[in-house]
Amino acid sequence: MTRFSIFPAGNKQRALTERFLLSASAYVVGISLAWIATAFELAEISTPVLVWSTGIISFFIVGMYFLYRFGANNNIEDSVLTRLQMLAAIGWSSFFIFHTQELRGAFLMVYLFITMFSFFTLNRAQTVLIAFLIAAAYGWVILFDWVRQTPGFNLQVNLLQWVILSAVLVWLCAIAGYMTHVREKVRKSSIKIQQQNALIKEANQELEQALAKMELMANTDELTGIGNRHYFRQQAHSMVKQQYVDENSFAVCLVDVDHFKCINDQYGHHKGDRALKQIARELRVALPDETILARFGGEEFVVLLPNAALKSTMEQCEKMRTSIEQYRFSELELSAPLTVSIGATLFCSGDNLDSALRRADQSLYKAKEAGRNKCAYDFSLDPSLKQDLNLDSSIT
Ligand SMILES: Nc1nc2c(ncn2[C@@H]2O[C@H](COP(=O)(O)OP(=O)(O)OP(=O)(O)O)[C@@H](O)[C@H]2O)c(=O)[nH]1
Incomplete structure (x- = not known):
């Protein structure tokens, strides 16, 4: 009451x-x-x-x-x-x-x-x-x-x-x-x-919007609209920090377009640009939402797969590879499909980002060496893999 x-x-x-x-x-x-x-x-x-x-x-x-x-x-x-x-x-x-x-x-x-x-x-x-x-x-x-x-x-x-x-x-x-x-x-x-308070509030909002826009611009690759190298570094560092806390490994994958120089040479830089855009879009569609995708430079992309294990990494890499292989680039009259090669590794406890990138790059090199349109892995740091499979790297 x-x-x-x-x-x-x-x-x-x-x-x-x-x-x-x-x-x-x-x-x-x-x-x-x-x-x-x-x-x-x-x-x-x-x-x-x-x-x-x-x-x-x-x-x-x-x-x-x-x-x-x-x-x-x-x-x-x-x-x-x-x-x-x-x-x-x-x-x-x-x-x-x-x-x-x-x-x-x-x-x-x-x-x-x-x-x-x-x-x-x-x-x-x-x-x-x-x-x-x-x-x-x-x-x-x-x-x-x-x-x-x-x-x-x-x-x-x-x-x-x-x-x-x-x-x-x-x-x-x-x-x-x-x-x-x-x-x-x-x-x-x-x-x-x-x-005056209302004006200050409005100015603050505009400033915040401008800062957000600037941050977006600083993190976005102009050509493809996905994250750029700076964005990748930021995200990778926060995933490394998280990995130190929860010890969940994540995968670092480098995706490189095969023989892209020929595309440029044959169809011109402009169409080459459009092909890069389409590749970025296809990769985004093929990957789960929580995945980080960025353009690493030139015709090379980098992917971070959170909470990844050996099997899921291989599945995702294979999915990316086949999605590009199967995509029809309507502007290019290609006799053979445009493909990508992928090198991937797992970031596990005791690892560091530069060495993970180096391992992914070496795997990518192996994938290229093996004839391109391939995925290659370096799981040498994954203790479970060493026990179960006794393998240092694999190429599919
Ligand atoms: N159109 C376009 N081409 C680019 C861009 N950045 C890099 N390239 C081209 O990508 C090509 C990369 O060539 P290479 O490094 O020789 O590699 P590749 O021809 O893809 O051959 P592999 O990687 O060995 O399969 C070069 O011709 C670059 O000019 C870009 O932003 N737009």
Whole structure:
């Protein structure tokens, strides 16, 4: 069961409720003063009038509190309800001031208290209007007393009080004007800061995008669109690090196009370029997604097969070789298929990247020597292979 809180949820609504309770405390002080003044016969309010006015004010306070507490004020145009509160406060204060004579000077303080509330939300013009209403209300009280010749009424004292009250109100209006100015300045600066933050955020995003683009460009082979040598180095180093942690071996394969010089010579560099692009695409299709494929240089590609073992490496190399062998290069009228030779090795514990690349390159050389369109392997570092197969390298 949720406990009832006297304050509503939400910062704005809570602030409004707190502000209202603060002004309600002024009503309570005002009513209490009226009761005390009546008890000491300093005010002319009859007990029934005092009782019903106290009842109505209490009802007003409770009603307003529930408006704020349950957010009903948001359905009203002036959702802060400042004007309504001000008018009510001026009305009630004038009512009590009208019923006092000797304590009237003290009760006039309530008017100033009301004006000070305008500092929270009203602008200069609205504060001036409130001050004008207060001066007018007290003016009416004086006029009424003078016309009906209220016993104990002193016109001179009341007029002097009215002048003093008006002077203080003018002074409060000047302060309200200054506060409006400061508030507006703070609001404008905060809007400016927000706009600048938005611009900085936008610039950061653009910078991040530009950096990402630059990184992509730095890692991409311009001709084929796959990773370049730099990309390969990066990926290989992170796989080496991972291998040190989980000890899962990975395969390093060098894929070299056979007799590519003849393609260039026969069909020209442009068609040679297009053939390289198609080879890169075919290799990508033949390989699993998690495989790293990069152009090592010229007509040579490099492949890193994560979590590879002897069998899976041989299967993948064979898959790459056959996929190129079977691919029909429509732009080239070839009498024999375009093929690749592949040299592969496993990167195992205690290995290093340069020696793995050297082994793969030596295997590639063997594949070329064996007639091309072949896969050759150097699994000499794989301990399981040494035990099970007793082989240092194999050519298929
Ligand atoms: N079209 C094109 N050709 C390239 C590119 N890079 C390298 N080559 C060519 O690839 C050929 C490589 O020739 P070689 O190293 O003799 O090797 P190969 O002719 O493929 O013969 P083997 O590798 O021994 O089977 C050269 O003619 C290079 O000019 C490139 O980006 N585009």
